[in-house]
Each structure stands twice: as structure tokens, then as C-alpha cells.
Amino acid sequence: MQNTQLAYRYLKYLLHSNTKYGVHPPFLFNLVTKVFEDRTEYPAYQIIEQLKTVLLKDDQKITVTDYGAGSRIDSGNERMISNITRHTSKPAKYGRLLFRLVRYLHPENIIELGTSMGLSTAYMALGHPQAKVYTIEGCPNISQIAQLNFHKLNLKNIDLITGTFEDQIPGLLEKIGKTQFVFIDGNHRKKPTLHYFEQCLESSVNDTCLVFDDIHWSKEMESAWKEIKYNRKVTLSVDLFFMGLVFMKKELTKQDFVIRF
Numbered sequence: 001m002q003n004t005q006l007a008y009r010y011l012k013y014l015l016h017s018n019t020k021y022g023v024h025p026p027f028l029f030n031l032v033t034k035v036f037e038d039r040t041e042y043p044a045y046q047i048i049e050q051l052k053t054v055l056l057k058d059d060q061k062i063t064v065t066d067y068g069a070g071s072r073i074d075s076g077n078e079r080m081i082s083n084i085t086r087h088t089s090k091p092a093k094y095g096r097l098l099f100r101l102v103r104y105l106h107p108e109n110i111i112e113l114g115t116s117m118g119l120s121t122a123y124m125a126l127g128h129p130q131a132k133v134y135t136i137e138g139c140p141n142i143s144q145i146a147q148l149n150f151h152k153l154n155l156k157n158i159d160l161i162t163g164t165f166e167d168q169i170p171g172l173l174e175k176i177g178k179t180q181f182v183f184i185d186g187n188h189r190k191k192p193t194l195h196y197f198e199q200c201l202e203s204s205v206n207d208t209c210l211v212f213d214d215i216h217w218s219k220e221m222e223s224a225w226k227e228i229k230y231n232r233k234v235t236l237s238v239d240l241f242f243m244g245l246v247f248m249k250k251e252l253t254k255q256d257f258v259i260r261f
Ligand SMILES: C[S@@+](CC[C@H](N)C(=O)[O-])C[C@H]1O[C@@H](n2cnc3c(N)ncnc32)[C@H](O)[C@@H]1O
Pocket: 065, 066, 067, 068, 069, 070, 071, 088, 089, 090, 113, 114, 115, 116, 117, 118, 119, 120, 121, 136, 137, 138, 139, 142, 163, 164, 165, 166, 185, 186, 187
């Protein structure tokens, strides 16, 4: 049932989405042409995707502590690494987008809520190696595998924090002061998503970009996305169906775009 609803929402998105020709603000036009439509095969893609192929074959079982909503995987605490990878990691298309976004926006710091195997973290860490990437994962055993993956990829600009978002976000925000790029990819329910949004918004600056995963995944997430894009501080929202981006740039007139991606 949920899949049918998602397919229906996707069809609606396809019918209502714009291409670059329907986009007016120069900032967004540049984002579409230089980031969304950039088809360069960056060498980093292969490095991360080779590791993903290995993880997809890894039948090692680990005990998983379940947090929030967002992973439609079978319940039970023992899961194979291959299954966790298959069900939680973003398709390469979106990992690559994260890589290009941070490469283009070059934030000094990046926060990720929801590390899982660390693949989206790796895209961002390699997309802008000068940035410090803080990624939070609640499940200690998953976090351990992610850390191993960062070693395998020789990534030195990642600070992996093991703990719940609820416990870890306040201290992290206090430590870094301002948020510049945040990828919210865990606990896909309305109330927590809005709470994380408000926390990040409070420490946002003019060039902050907040990225939300799975904004059409459920009615709750659609409702959260609506509140996020209508927030008075948000001046530009971009709906790519599987991801939503918001910007708080004061120089922009408030606009909401649905872009074909
Ligand atoms: C969808 S996965 C992240 C996938 C990863 N970003 C990627 O694309 O490769 C979400 C992760 O967030 C973690 N998570 C969910 N809710 C959490 C919470 N409240 N506190 C800490 N971790 C949480 C889950 O354990 C899970 O590993």
C-alpha cells in the first residue's frame, strides 16, 4: 500500500516538476546547471561505489539497535551488513548529488544525522575534503562498521559521533557555533524532523543549506516538509522528490520549486 502511495506521489512530482527552463533565481539556475546537471564522473564516485559493492556481499551479522522510522527492513535485531547497506544507503545518484553540493557550496562544516554504513558521509567528505564532517549514528554496532569503512577509504575529515540525535545535537551545535550544511537522514517522522530542523535553523547563517531525505516517504514526512518550506526564515525550497533542500538566503524572495532530477 505504502509503495503504491509513493508511486502515486512520484507521478504527481513528475507532472509538476520544472526543468532549468522554469527556474528564475540565478542562484537556483546555477545550482541546477552546475550541480544537479553536472555529469562529470568524479574518481571519488568509483572509490565509494566499489566499497558499496563489497558491503552488499557482506553476510556478517551484527546486532542492531533500531532508531526512529525510515528503514523499511525486517524487524529482529540481527541483521546482515549486506541487508543494512541495501535498505539504508542512498542510491548512488543521491550520494553523488551530496558530493557535488558540498563541492559547490564549500561549507566549512557538514553535519549528517544518520550515518549507517557511512557511504553518504564518504560522498560528502570526498566532495569537500577541507570541510569537517560530523556524522551521528545511534546504533553502536553500525557505527563501528562505519568507522572501519572510513579507515578503508582513508578519510581523515570525519568525526563520527555515536549516540542519539536527541542527545548529541545540542553539544555539537554548541561546539561548532554555526551550521553550514546539514543532511538529515534518520528518524523520518514529523515531530523529530521538525525538531532537528528548528535546532539547525537556530544556528544557521545566510549561506546554510539544509537537506532532508525522503520528504515524500510518508504523509508525516510530507507534512513536515510543508512546514519546513513555509517557515518564515526559509527563502528557497527545492523539492527533488527523494530529497528536499532549503536555503535561508536573505537576498532571495521566498520561492518554492519542484525540480525534475
Ligand atoms: C537511512 S540511515 C542513514 C543512511 C546514510 N545516510 C546513507 O545514505 O548511507 C539512518 C540511520 O540513522 C540512525 N538513526 C535513526 N534515528 C536515530 C536517532 N534518533 N539517533 C541516532 N541515530 C538514529 C539509524 O540507526 C540509521 O543507521
